Amino acid sequence: MYRRLALSTLLAASAVLGRPSLGYRTTPQVYEACINPNQIALTFDDGPYIHLRSISDQFTAAGAKATFFFNGNNYDCIYAADRIADIRYAYAAGHMIGSHTWSHADLTELSTAQIQDGMFRMEEALSRILGVSPAFMRPPFGSYNDNVQSIAFGRGQSLALWDTDTEDADGATVAFSESVYNQVATSKAKNALILEHETVNTTDSKLVQYALSLFRERYKLVTLAECVGVNPYQAIGVPQEQSASWTCSGTPKPGKACGTGSKPITCETGTPVFVSASTSTPTLTPTHRANSP
């Protein structure tokens, strides 16, 4: 049905809202490891929080790239002024941003509408703040099932897991987390996809420097998207104008979901508004774009 729409309708629609094609698509997959050799992706979950800018700077100073999987309403509200500024700062520095869902609920315990809502609200925040549509979603706790997977795939997103866990958010000591890094280095692993958390003080103050120093010689430190060889975003448009609707009030609280409790929050199951970079030259196919000025 969609494919039969008139060209003019498609042009008009993709120019304003909708999801414009980048002309580069990958079939969504579940990634549990990097693919490219000699690359390590260090990934940081549960932010945006107070350590985002510092971690971003440490990677930038080392000529490395980090990957952040954000929540909308977890340690802080993603719409807090400092969080918005820090997210834009890390993104502008070339670090990758992915979805960790709105409220960090265990998706395997939610209904289909609740899962959609958790993904929608996070996508909406990234569309508003950065003007991007994420191509990767990391399920909270790494917890997913067939339903979660098919919903994510339906939203064009791959699931991003990991193969190495520093356990920094599970109360592990710094020494333990460092031993996890050492194991990767001494075993001469082909590559590694490593889990950390932006929200842990010592991850920012100790682990990041340790990992950067340890791995820099032998490995290229890249984003998760780069180490699996796909685009980090389904589409890149422009950030939106901030309004009163940019709020965490009236949204699911950390660990909670829509549609429950005495005053249930309405579940959002659609696709968020996305503003394209250009309203005059929407891209239909890579061929058209390649020939455009």
Ligand SMILES: [Zn+2]
């Ligand atoms: Zn998490």
